[in-house]
Amino acid sequence: MGAQSAVIYHNPKCSTSRKTLELLRDNDIEPEVVLYLKTPPSRAELAKMIRDAGIDVRTAVRKRESLYAELGLADASDDELLDALAEHPILIERPFVVTDKGTRLARPVDSVREIL
Numbered sequence: 001m002g003a004q005s006a007v008i009y010h011n012p013k014c015s016t017s018r019k020t021l022e023l024l025r026d027n028d029i030e031p032e033v034v035l036y037l038k039t040p041p042s043r044a045e046l047a048k049m050i051r052d053a054g055i056d057v058r059t060a061v062r063k064r065e066s067l068y069a070e071l072g073l074a075d076a077s078d079d080e081l082l083d084a085l086a087e088h089p090i091l092i093e094r095p096f097v098v099t100d101k102g103t104r105l106a107r108p109v110d111s112v113r114e115i116l
Helices: 015-026 043-053 066-070 078-087 109-115
Strands: 006-010 032-035 096-099 102-105
Touching (some): 043 078, 102 109
Parallel strands (some): 006 032
């Protein structure tokens, strides 16, 4: 079986992100690991990942992050949320996984199985 390409937008401090990486490796997929806090996706890349994952923009935002409240994002439009995500990658919910078969926000982790 040919190796499937995959990218994980990973935060090693996040247990969900670590479990997702483990799931990929358990399925013989060695993904490209993007440490998105260091090399964040562009606003356009974010918009595409969110659209491809079939979720709304707000679902891709970490609402428990203190910055969410500080920036007053509870009433923000999708455009404002995307701007905030692009500018402050700490606000991006994690981990996003992109494979040849699609994109998922791995919450729950098992949702990634749909694109393996």
